[in-house]
Amino acid sequence: MRLAAVVGTSVAALALGTLGGVAATAQPHRTAATEAPPAGELVGHASSACVDDGQSGPRVQLVVVTQEGDTSYSPALVARIREQAARTDDALAASTPSPGTARRVRWATDAQCAPTVSHRTIPTHDYFSDPGALDTALAALDLTRDDRRYAVFLPWSSLPGTEGWCSQAPVGTGTTDPGPARLVVSCYSDDGRTTPTRLAHALVHVLGAVQPDAPHATSDGHCTTAGDLMCVRDGDGAGSTGADSCVPDRPMLLDCGHDDYYSTATPAPRSYLATHWNVADSVFLTTGPSIAPNTLTGLSIDGPTSIPAGTPVTLTARVTDSVDRPGLRYSWDVANGGQCRVLGASDGPSIQVVCETGSALRMSVGVDRLDQYGLRTGYLAAVTEPAAPTIDAVLPSPASVPAGLPLELRVRSTFGPGGGTHRWRAPDGCTITPSGTQQAQARLLCAVGTAGSVRTVQVTAVQADGRTASAEAPVTLTAAPAFTRPTTTRGPWGTVALSSTLRLPGGAPVVGLPVTWWGQRKGAPPVLLARGVTTSDGTASVVTHPRGQMRVWVAGEAPGLVSDGVDARSAARATRRARPPHARPVHRARHDRAGPAHRGHPAEHHRAQPGKRTAPESGA
Numbered sequence: 001m002r003l004a005a006v007v008g009t010s011v012a013a014l015a016l017g018t019l020g021g022v023a024a025t026a027q028p029h030r031t032a033a034t035e036a037p038p039a040g041e042l043v044g045h046a047s048s049a050c051v052d053d054g055q056s057g058p059r060v061q062l063v064v065v066t067q068e069g070d071t072s073y074s075p076a077l078v079a080r081i082r083e084q085a086a087r088t089d090d091a092l093a094a095s096t097p098s099p100g101t102a103r104r105v106r107w108a109t110d111a112q113c114a115p116t117v118s119h120r121t122i123p124t125h126d127y128f129s130d131p132g133a134l135d136t137a138l139a140a141l142d143l144t145r146d147d148r149r150y151a152v153f154l155p156w157s158s159l160p161g162t163e164g165w166c167s168q169a170p171v172g173t174g175t176t177d178p179g180p181a182r183l184v185v186s187c188y189s190d191d192g193r194t195t196p197t198r199l200a201h202a203l204v205h206v207l208g209a210v211q212p213d214a215p216h217a218t219s220d221g222h223c224t225t226a227g228d229l230m231c232v233r234d235g236d237g238a239g240s241t242g243a244d245s246c247v248p249d250r251p252m253l254l255d256c257g258h259d260d261y262y263s264t265a266t267p268a269p270r271s272y273l274a275t276h277w278n279v280a281d282s283v284f285l286t287t288g289p290s291i292a293p294n295t296l297t298g299l300s301i302d303g304p305t306s307i308p309a310g311t312p313v314t315l316t317a318r319v320t321d322s323v324d325r326p327g328l329r330y331s332w333d334v335a336n337g338g339q340c341r342v343l344g345a346s347d348g349p350s351i352q353v354v355c356e357t358g359s360a361l362r363m364s365v366g367v368d369r370l371d372q373y374g375l376r377t378g379y380l381a382a383v384t385e386p387a388a389p390t391i392d393a394v395l396p397s398p399a400s401v402p403a404g405l406p407l408e409l410r411v412r413s414t415f416g417p418g419g420g421t422h423r424w425r426a427p428d429g430c431t432i433t434p435s436g437t438q439q440a441q442a443r444l445l446c447a448v449g450t451a452g453s454v455r456t457v458q459v460t461a462v463q464a465d466g467r468t469a470s471a472e473a474p475v476t477l478t479a480a481p482a483f484t485r486p487t488t489t490r491g492p493w494g495t496v497a498l499s500s501t502l503r504l505p506g507g508a509p510v511v512g513l514p515v516t517w518w519g520q521r522k523g524a525p526p527v528l529l530a531r532g533v534t535t536s537d538g539t540a541s542v543v544t545h546p547r548g549q550m551r552v553w554v555a556g557e558a559p560g561l562v563s564d565g566v567d568a569r570s571a572a573r574a575t576r577r578a579r580p581p582h583a584r585p586v587h588r589a590r591h592d593r594a595g596p597a598h599r600g601h602p603a604e605h606h607r608a609q610p611g612k613r614t615a616p617e618s619g620a
Helices: 003-012 017-023 075-094 131-139 198-206 572-577 583-594
Strands: 059-067 101-105 117-122 148-153 183-186 285-289 296-302 306-308 313-321 329-334 340-343 350-355 360-368 375-384 390-395 399-402 407-414 420-425 430-435 441-446 454-463 468-478 487-490 496-503 514-520 527-533 539-544 549-555 566-569
Touching: 059 075, 075 101, 075 117, 075 198, 075 285, 148 198, 296 360, 296 375, 313 360, 313 375, 329 340, 340 360, 350 360, 390 454, 390 468, 399 407, 407 420, 407 454, 407 468, 420 430, 430 454, 441 454, 441 468, 487 566, 496 549, 496 566, 514 539, 527 539, 539 549
Parallel strands: 059 117, 059 148, 148 183, 306 375, 399 468
Antiparallel strands: 101 285, 296 313, 313 350, 329 360, 340 350, 360 375, 390 407, 407 441, 420 454, 430 441, 454 468, 487 496, 496 539, 514 527, 514 549, 549 566
């Protein structure tokens, strides 16, 4: 294993400019309102290849190497590396001269067919200043299998303004896989979503490109064709600096002319690839579908041009599709993610976004199908500070009510798009009960003892973003009504009817007020006898069965609104002696039928004889 040669190359490429051209093809976000979408680009990811058990045979293994004590290996880092692996497969899927079978990397994968990302640790050291020590540290790791090519990521080795060390192993010659080069040290992140990764560039180097005698080769393993993934400027200035894709509607591909290092078609006789190594034949690659031409002809985003901060907004992607087939994939990106965020899922045609602060919402959406080119377009909306809530009035105004009677209040207010609610505060001696939509109504009830005073009700409008507005409403409490002393009337069967009238000081009746009747026996707590409301003449009444003597009174809802108590006594004895008028003839008729005459005795025999007692009739 030529580990020293691999790492030694990384020192020469340390300036990072050698791979800068890869990210230069990232297409700009498009504003749907002013620009047409591009003809097509890789929006999602091509299908991955699941080969056998994911571990057998030749594989490319992803490895993260950290220094001792470094905690940068995390699920988030694993996800970023897997994203690079997916974009490497995208480049292979797109790089075929005609529709047909393309290539995928034979990654070492888990049971879910996701590339595994191993973790290794090396001693802490200033490897940037001492690259020889890095050679030694990496050589000590167990990355030595002949059926593996290792992609090693060093997340700790970065300079200001860079993404990490990007380097590759030297390439072989001839028509076979250059096996000794097993190690690639690559950047751990990339610029742009739609460009092939630096991992793809470095891995293709390890698999044997670009050989020095290729038609468009440079001395450092690159090439001179503009827009080719492997054609970037060498350290000595040789190579391509072009940023335009060799296929205008596609991102950078492998071997644009299919004549230097990679072709999935059979090379023409006597061509260079007919007699030299073709990376497409590597055992570390497998077959997979190619990227199909784009069938999407239009893409735009529907949404407001201005949104208030803190208020969720719905954005909808509108797609024009020439084939109208199912299976569209949507990928939304928030450009200013520190200020704006997506609420819920972001893989459908509509999403919800909220911006807490900032002057603009910048988003893009990409639409495609699996193994097909798609479209991406952008969206821009101004983010404004929402207006604070306002309270226009608290009604009625002016407010006046007799103490002890309820007053219905309502507030007239305005809120921003997020809406809000109201908080009410009752003055001393009063209670308040909110109700209605946004609690914009409230029922005020003050004790009788507050009569002759002015009490202040407070209401606060609370907007969804937390901002508030408050108002005060003075309420004048006039003289309270009063109950007359209850009157009692004895009824049948020991019942007692009680009645009281509630009137204002001027004599007007209080109509429809809820009341309660209470009773209390000597030495016992009060008990609720009945509930009711005052009638049209202000009367409240109840019929009860005291079963002896009971103190009874009537009360309103407000503290202090209560009548005098009266003694209610049932006439139990008198009512027990009385017989209902209809009972005697019914009993007599039944007695006559069952009497002695019915059994053949004269009726006169049953009549009372002088000096002889007869049994009294039942109920006498």
